[in-house]
Amino acid sequence: MAARPDSKHARIKDARHESTLFRRRAIAGFLLIVACLSLLGARFFYLQVSRHEEFSSRSDSNRISIRRIVPSRGLIYDRNGVLLADNTAAFRLEVVPEQVGRMDAMLEALGAVVPLSEDDVQHFNALRRTKRPFDSVPLRLKLSEDEIARFSVERWRFPGVDVVPYLTRSYPLGEEFAHVVGYVGRIDINEAARLDADLYAGTTHIGKTGIERSYEAQLHGKPGYEQVEVNADKRVQHSIKREAPTPGNNLYLAIDSRLQKVAETAFAGRAGAAVAIDPRNGEVLAMVSIPTYDPNLFVNGINQIDYSTLLNAEDRPLLNRALAGGYLPGSTVKPYVALAGLELGIRKPEDTVLSTGEFYIPGDSKRAYRDDQRWGHGRVDLRQAIAQSVNTYFYGMALEMGIDRFSSSLGKFGFGKPTGIDLIGESSGVLPSREWKRGRFNQAWYPGETVIAGIGQGAWVITPIQLGQAVSIIAARGVRYPPHLLRAVQEGINTDPQPAPLAAPAPSIIHNAANWTAVEQGMIGVVNTPSGTAHGMGDGFPYVIAGKTGTAERFSRTDEEWTSIGSSPIQRHQVLFECFTPADDARIAVAVALEAGRNAAPIARAILDAWARYDDAPREVTLK
């Protein structure tokens, strides 16, 4: 059946001709092939030689990727080396958006494995818009071990999502230092826009409040980088070159955590603030604001409920009262009014004034300005006037000074302007002045306002840190050392902490030392004479304490609120206390504001006791 074609056509086939024809065609075909392969070779030459440089660099940029190494944030210590802000290891989820197909679907699927809050997702979405698509963006912080385990099992489903170790901030002393140290939080979209992208590459957190914020530049450090070889999935194969990051500087605060602890405890949860300052250099030894909050809540994203609870609480725990709490100073301004009056030559220390219980502006008998004792204090000199807090004495003194001299003299103690402490969010308060009233209400100043300004009433608003600064100025005999929290900076773990530079203080604002002595004696009298308003406050204390009380009504007596609070004087009044010790050679000055209470002096005493217990200076035994 098989055909035998050769037999059929053998006659007309010319084998020799066919062979020659084939040979010619084979040669033609071979030449064609050589030509084609030469063309291919030329193409190789074009790619491998002519464009070698270009492809070589593209190959390198394929395989080499630069990873930023985030520096570890500087630690924060108190003056004795007690750790206030620490870095602890934790794990978080990071996403490289470029490697994720459908982001929404992925987030939804991931949410079933590792819980993602609405906040996390919102924050992530906002943040990734500020980053390049191949940058890793944190999605969920502080994963629990359980969450890490669950994700690891499902990881294959989520290309571009990784568990990454990182250092998270923790505050071992928590609430006690919330208002001083502050906290770090996730970089938000506004911050991301203004931060140096290179310096903050890979950094997720930034100081939001307190020392964490004001010394952000010191604490942050400088990122290092690593040149790594990556594969097509951008997974790191190995390191080519590495430059270590420079960790942030460690900060030593002037605060003594033992004093801080005592001060916080002394408030027993009552709202208020206290500041303790070393008048010799302005170092803030303690600074508390009650109520407070747990800064650790904020580090890895506070949940909405916790946050609104804190934000809307009536006693405003997020407010740093020491810096931004506005208080009527009341009688605590009397030492400054006294010193100003003496320095201006309005009175001599031994000049006496008759306190009858009522004071009238000459030529105006309609309005009486009262003493706190209905029948008055009788004849008092300056020392007695301070010790017994005799209003009449200061009414007259202020009136004689006049508002302009009053405000410029009292301004020298730092009232009406921020102290410049190294924290953000300080209030200016209000120093009564003609300009202030003109600016605020566009109204003229009345002499009656000068009178009540003399006893710290009326337009006055001060902050506890201002009061602390003012009493420190008196304690330092008129020299102002700006209050500050930073005591020393340690650059790198192998170096000794270097003291933070101090500005040279301005010369004393007191020209006559006798004036200072008189005021000091008045303040000693407050604590140490039977008629003193804080009598007994210094009993049993190893040094002489000089102090001054202050009480102000929180509400005007005509206020609805006043009547509704009713009879409780604790609710009606805010009490203040300022003091320094040892009286002749002050090493600590304290200002306390208690928003609802009868007496702020015990809080000051508790701080002083702690200070005396822990003070390293040799004990001086001072007999009363």
Add this chain to the structure above:
Amino acid sequence: MIEAAALERVFFDMRHRVQRALQRPALDLPLLGALLLLAITGLATLYSASNLDRHMVILQGLRFALGGVLMLLIARVPPTVLRNWTPWLYVASLLLLVVVAALGQGRGAHRWLDLKIMRFQPSELVKLTLPMMAAWYLHARELPPRWTALATLALLIGAPALLISREPDLGTALLVAASGVFAVFLAGLSWWRIGIALAGLGAVAPLAWPFMHEYQRNRMLMFLNPEADPLGNGWHIIQSEIAVGSGGWLGKGWHHGTQSQLEFLPEHTTDFIFAVFSEEWGLIGVLLLLALYIFIVGRGLWIASNARDTYSRLLAGSISMAFFVYVMVNGGMITGLLPVVGVPLPLISYGGTSAVSLLAGFGVLMSIHSHRRLLPR
């Protein structure tokens, strides 16, 4: 009856033949040496491209061994026997293609026929049976062929090529069609007829566009402008060009090709293995490899020229020239000279079926060579 007698004789002669094969193998030593060198190069490249995967290399080596045994066996079969079997083999392979088209199984593409014990790709068979058929047909006719003969040949070539291209396996369809066309070319088809045929083909080619698969169209578009979608469809071409280009004159060295080792290069053990070779051995290596291929093709054509009849000449010639098509299409693909078509680099790309069918083809060449003068019966 005559073939039956021939068959009988073959079987009776078997013991004698095996003895003779062991004593004096019917092989062309230069061609065998070149193939051996190529296979060794292929295994070395594969070892690097697979990131030192011994298992893959051993598996590939076993396939080479299987192909080598098949080559030796075919080399013992006289061309006249092959010629007699040709129409049956052709029809059988065509039927298998139809079966594959009807119920074939494959990953996305219907190329495989699952025979339970092994998977079999009929299109690989056609790579041999089609040039055999073309040679058989032309052998019996006056050469150079005329229009009527051309029409028959167009049918003989077109039918399997079309079936394979619908699998879809454009690369194999191209190789199959090329081997048939080369037979016609070598038969001495006059240049003006070639011109007209090429012009006609060029005019008809755009009509194929609507019948192409989506991915085939994408490949076409990407070939024209790969940078339009550098992370998607253009990725293969761009990464391949980067691999080749970054190789430079001398290459990055064996197992130092970052493009392949770090998996930027897709399919780096199969279709794109030439890019790995180019990256690691540079232009020098590429030129040496191309020279080796040219030598094999040239040697094949030399064997063809010295063959004793038209059938042998055309068969050997078209197998040799089809071998070149592998190299050209694959090399053109990895350098961006030609669109992406799945054609392996012969004896270098990882994968069994093409290695086995290639070596079987060289078996035919060996047979033609060893029977160029001797009469088998």
